[in-house]
Amino acid sequence: MEFKHQPTVTLAEVAHAAGVGESTVSRVLRNHGSFSGRTRERVMAAVERLGYVPNRIAGTLASTGSRLVAFVIPSLSNIVFPDVLRGASAVLEENRYQAVFSVTDYDPGKEEALAAAMLAWRPAAVMLAGCEHTEGTVKMLRASGCRVVELLDLDGDALDIAVGFSNRAAGRESAAFLLKRGYRRIGYVGHDLNRDTRAGKRFSSFCETLDAHDAPLVAREILEGASSVENGRLGLERLLARTSDLDAVYFSNDDMALGGYFHCLAEGIAIPSKLAIFGYNGLDIGRAIPQPLSTIRTPRVATGQIAAQLVVANAPPQAVDLGFELIEGATA
Amino acid sequence: MEFKHQPTVTLAEVAHAAGVGESTVSRVLRNHGSFSGRTRERVMAAVERLGYVPNRIAGTLASTGSRLVAFVIPSLSNIVFPDVLRGASAVLEENRYQAVFSVTDYDPGKEEALAAAMLAWRPAAVMLAGCEHTEGTVKMLRASGCRVVELLDLDGDALDIAVGFSNRAAGRESAAFLLKRGYRRIGYVGHDLNRDTRAGKRFSSFCETLDAHDAPLVAREILEGASSVENGRLGLERLLARTSDLDAVYFSNDDMALGGYFHCLAEGIAIPSKLAIFGYNGLDIGRAIPQPLSTIRTPRVATGQIAAQLVVANAPPQAVDLGFELIEGATA
DNA sequence: CGGTAAATTGGTAGCGCTGCCAAAAAAACC
DNA sequence: GGTTTTTTTGGCAGCGCTACCAATTTACCG
Numbered sequence: 066m067e068f069k070h071q072p073t074v075t076l077a078e079v080a081h082a083a084g085v086g087e088s089t090v091s092r093v094l095r096n097h098g099s100f101s102g103r104t105r106e107r108v109m110a111a112v113e114r115l116g117y118v119p120n121r122i123a124g125t126l127a128s129t130g131s132r133l134v135a136f137v138i139p140s141l142s143n144i145v146f147p148d149v150l151r152g153a154s155a156v157l158e159e160n161r162y163q164a165v166f167s168v169t170d171y172d173p174g175k176e177e178a179l180a181a182a183m184l185a186w187r188p189a190a191v192m193l194a195g196c197e198h199t200e201g202t203v204k205m206l207r208a209s210g211c212r213v214v215e216l217l218d219l220d221g222d223a224l225d226i227a228v229g230f231s232n233r234a235a236g237r238e239s240a241a242f243l244l245k246r247g248y249r250r251i252g253y254v255g256h257d258l259n260r261d262t263r264a265g266k267r268f269s270s271f272c273e274t275l276d277a278h279d280a281p282l283v284a285r286e287i288l289e290g291a292s293s294v295e296n297g298r299l300g301l302e303r304l305l306a307r308t309s310d311l312d313a314v315y316f317s318n319d320d321m322a323l324g325g326y327f328h329c330l331a332e333g334i335a336i337p338s339k340l341a342i343f344g345y346n347g348l349d350i351g352r353a354i355p356q357p358l359s360t361i362r363t364p365r366v367a368t369g370q371i372a373a374q375l376v377v378a379n380a381p382p383q384a385v386d387l388g389f390e391l392i393e394g395a396t397a
Numbered sequence: 398m399e400f401k402h403q404p405t406v407t408l409a410e411v412a413h414a415a416g417v418g419e420s421t422v423s424r425v426l427r428n429h430g431s432f433s434g435r436t437r438e439r440v441m442a443a444v445e446r447l448g449y450v451p452n453r454i455a456g457t458l459a460s461t462g463s464r465l466v467a468f469v470i471p472s473l474s475n476i477v478f479p480d481v482l483r484g485a486s487a488v489l490e491e492n493r494y495q496a497v498f499s500v501t502d503y504d505p506g507k508e509e510a511l512a513a514a515m516l517a518w519r520p521a522a523v524m525l526a527g528c529e530h531t532e533g534t535v536k537m538l539r540a541s542g543c544r545v546v547e548l549l550d551l552d553g554d555a556l557d558i559a560v561g562f563s564n565r566a567a568g569r570e571s572a573a574f575l576l577k578r579g580y581r582r583i584g585y586v587g588h589d590l591n592r593d594t595r596a597g598k599r600f601s602s603f604c605e606t607l608d609a610h611d612a613p614l615v616a617r618e619i620l621e622g623a624s625s626v627e628n629g630r631l632g633l634e635r636l637l638a639r640t641s642d643l644d645a646v647y648f649s650n651d652d653m654a655l656g657g658y659f660h661c662l663a664e665g666i667a668i669p670s671k672l673a674i675f676g677y678n679g680l681d682i683g684r685a686i687p688q689p690l691s692t693i694r695t696p697r698v699a700t701g702q703i704a705a706q707l708v709v710a711n712a713p714p715q716a717v718d719l720g721f722e723l724i725e726g727a728t729a
Numbered sequence: 730c731g732g733t734a735a736a737t738t739g740g741t742a743g744c745g746c747t748g749c750c751a752a753a754a755a756a757a758c759c
Numbered sequence: 760g761g762t763t764t765t766t767t768t769g770g771c772a773g774c775g776c777t778a779c780c781a782a783t784t785t786a787c788c789g
Binding site: 731733743750753 | 760761762763764765766767768769770771772773774775776777778779780781782783784785786787788789
């Protein structure tokens with residue numbers, strides 16, 4: 066079965082129907098340059114009558130800059146990225162930009178391939194997660210001449226624009242908080258750190274801070290695969306089976322922490338008296354459980370918004386630190 | 398501050414550098430048509446040396462069909478849509494298609510505007526949620542000649558391709574399950590139904606089924622705004638304040654149901670003996686709480702995958718029913 | 730009212746690539 | 760060796776639109 070492209074109405078046809086020149090139609094439609102009210106009406110009437118839909122492919126090719134913004138994100142399962150997209154898409158839509166995306170699965174090689182594919186669309190900007198990229202990716206982005214925005218990680222050199230916060234600081238403050246609360250036998254439950262380098266950074270500075278206070282990490286449990294509530298539950302179960310005398314556990318993020326929380330709930334482990342739990346991200350659900358989750362709230366939506374605003378405004382290279390907020394909660 | 402587009406390498410320059418014609422370069426790069434091995438090497442060397450990145454904007458304009466797929470989705474907060482995107486994007490990436498998206502916020506007027514903006518990119522297909530659209534949207538999509546895929550709702554007439562399941566059936570089966578379990582005094586907690594028409598369909602057929610079994614809905618609590626765990630918690634709290642003798646509550650989805658679950662947990666309301674809880678969606682987290690949530694698992698990722706596959710294969714118009722699965726769980 | 734400034738308008742050359750076609754080169758055949 | 764086939768190639772006309780410039784019309788002024 067075949068499905069052919071319907072013959073589309075072109076700008077030239079509209080111009081003819083309205084009895085004006087092509088460039089006049091173009092000006093009216095983009096509301097750019099000058100034209101009389103009467104002309105405007107005639108053009109709009111013709112557009113309406115013919116059901117004309119401008120062809121942005123042609124428009125973009127003819128003009129220089131495109132209104133596409135390309136997102137190359139690690140995952141759509143991790144709520145972080147939909148949140149960033151959400152913040153960005155609102156701003157982009159207002160400014161008549163289009164968002165294009167692809168998902169790398171936390172694979173730097175795939176990131177490179179997908180970034181290349183994105184560049185082929187000559188976007189106004191490419192948005193990437195974090196500041197660790199392959200040499201090829203960096204070279205390509207540099208050469209492209211389009212704006213590059215690195216999101217959610219300020220611990221590194223930015224190529225152009227960076228918006229987010231310091232994951233190292235987040236790890237550090239999490240550790241400091243637990244220590245301040247008096248916990249000394251602290252464990253960690255996390256997901257695959259080689260892939261999620263931001264989680265890796267949090268973890269390493271978390272450990273450094275513990276070391277600096279003579280309360281080194283007692284045990285850790287790293288699970289394969291993506292972060293999830295189920296993995297968090299399983300991770301804590303395994304960790305406690307090996308090491309029973311922990312007084313607090315730091316999780317790679319809230320999903321994992323919730324899993325840990327539920328494990329304790331199911332096993333009757335008192336929180337936080339018997340075991341404290343600390344997460345990362347500040348998901349809404351963490352506030353709705355019986356004991357609000359102690360965690361760090363990250364500005365995910367704002368990261369997307371600011372990033373989009375900077376792109377739309379064609380702002381100069383800069384790093385914008387949006388910080389994060391430590392939520393004391395009731396689980397630590 | 399100004400940021401100019403770097404002078405980009407064009408196919409013509411590659412052709413010149415490689416000492417061959419433009420069309421030869423084009424053929425080699427697309428691996429289409431015939432060329433000798435030696436030519437291929439020379440072209441690839443030039444591409445490498447100059448760092449050439451093909452311009453898909455130009456390519457798409459010159460050829461007829463594009464490899465863009467446009468998603469016009471209601472929300473990115475509701476995990477349903479990221480899940481669909483996830484399923485679709487994997488398939489699309491494999492086939493070298495690009496995903497473009499925009500978010501309507503459940504506003505049909507905005508859907509129309511965004512669909513129009515999408516059509517301007519002459520996508521190969523437009524994917525929309527549900528089968529309720531404004532007259533203008535329908536007219537525009539019909540006229541566009543591009544493929545249209547309606548997702549996650551089979552209760553209505555499809556424009557072209559539809560992939561999903563019946564929300565009415567989901568509502569019906571949920572009611573039947575609760576009745577079979579012996580619950581008779583049933584309430585409902587939901588979010589804004591005018592906007593989320595699929596939740597509305599579930600709710601109305603849920604009620605019809607209750608009516609048909611002489612156990613009409615006892616009470617309902619509809620919250621403004623989007624579905625969320627916090628709203629579910631609040632909704633149940635309000636509902637129980639008004640109506641204390643319920644034996645089961647149906648929630649508009651799992652987020653809301655989890656809120657209800659946590660409310661019971663915090664208030665010491667025994668589940669399911671004192672109050673049963675039933676959700677919708679089958680989120681992973683529902684399986685990780687101490688008592689697995691009774692719910693309906695929907696094929697969200699598969700919906701995206703199948704939709705993308707059909708588009709890539711340019712399949713004929715059809716409705717694909719992926720069904721859903723009732724999970725008995727432990728909360729009802 | 731002549732003349733200059735300002736506001737409108739249309740023509741047209743590309744934007745970078747693909748598709749078509751004919752030319753050239755290589756391979757196959759008698 | 761001379762054809763006939765087959766394989767490779769290059770040239771060039773668009774794809775539909777925008778940017779630029781020149782032409783035209785209208786507004787304004789002394």
